[in-house]
Amino acid sequence: MHMVIYTLVEESTHGDALATGKTVFDRLVGADPHAGAVYDYYVTFDEEDTSVAGKARWGELPTTAPVDSDDGEDLLERGWEATKEEFERNLDRVKEAIDELSDEEIMRGEDLARHAFHQVGAYDGPTIFLYTEHGTGIRHRGQLDRLLEESEELWIVPADVHF
Numbered sequence: 684m685h686m687v688i689y690t691l692v693e694e695s696t697h698g699d700a701l702a703t704g705k706t707v708f709d710r711l712v713g714a715d716p717h718a719g720a721v722y723d724y725y726v727t728f729d730e731e732d733t734s735v736a737g738k739a740r741w742g743e744l745p746t747t748a749p750v751d752s753d754d755g756e757d758l759l760e761r762g763w764e765a766t767k768e769e770f771e772r773n774l775d776r777v778k779e780a781i782d783e784l785s786d787e788e789i790m791r792g793e794d795l796a797r798h799a800f801h802q803v804g805a806y807d808g809p810t811i812f813l814y815t816e817h818g819t820g821i822r823h824r825g826q827l828d829r830l831l832e833e834s835e836e837l838w839i840v841p842a843d844v845h846f
Contacts, residue, residue: 685740686809688722689762689841691750692816693834700747701729703816704840710818711807711844721807722844736843750837758839763827765812770822773802773810809846 690707694700705727713720726737729746733739748754776799780789789796802810811820813827821827831837 684809685736685843685845686765686812687741687744687761687841688725688812688814688844689758689839690814690816690818691759691821691830691834692838692840693836694838695836697747697838700838700840701727704747704838704842707814707816707818707840708842708844711814722846725842725844727840727842736845740843744841747838747840750831750834750839755839758841759813762813762839763824766810766821767824769810769812770803773799777803 688711690704692700692703692707694703708725708727709715711721712724724736726733727746728737728741728744730737738744745754745758748758750756750759776796780794780796780799784793784796788794789800792798805811805820806822807814807818807820811822813821815821815830821830
């Protein structure tokens with residue numbers, strides 16, 4: 684499956700932001716020998732030679748944008764809303780499982796209950812759409828707000844990932 688994720692990087696130029704973003708995405712696909720793979724592969728929106736990912740799948744997106752620009756604000760909103768919606772969807776599944784299933788049924792993973800529990804607690808992967816420049820998933824609004832407040836030249840870089 685494909686999804687668009689975003690990394691927030693502190694850089695001074697478009698080119699440096701894109702390069703740092705690609706380093707983050709390399710880490711998330713396991714290209715860095717010290718990092719475990721979270722996704723299978725990624726395609727950034729500057730790549731023209733693919734017919735199944737990136738622009739070919741999602742259309743035109745900025746390759747990177749300052750977070751305080753119109754494009755940057757739009758990308759940031761997309762990433763945060765997707766993270767929040769996925770969390771709420773899985774949290775609803777967890778609440779339903781607790782209300783309707785026995786402990787044994789939850790333990791067996793009926794109705795994918797354990798999967799929903801796992802997704803609510805995930806630090807990365809298909810339920811997290813925003814990442815720091817260190818490849819850490821941004822899991823709650825306080826974490827995002829702190830990053831936005833503390834950074835002077837913050838850029839957002841999108842990528843299509845497969846998992």
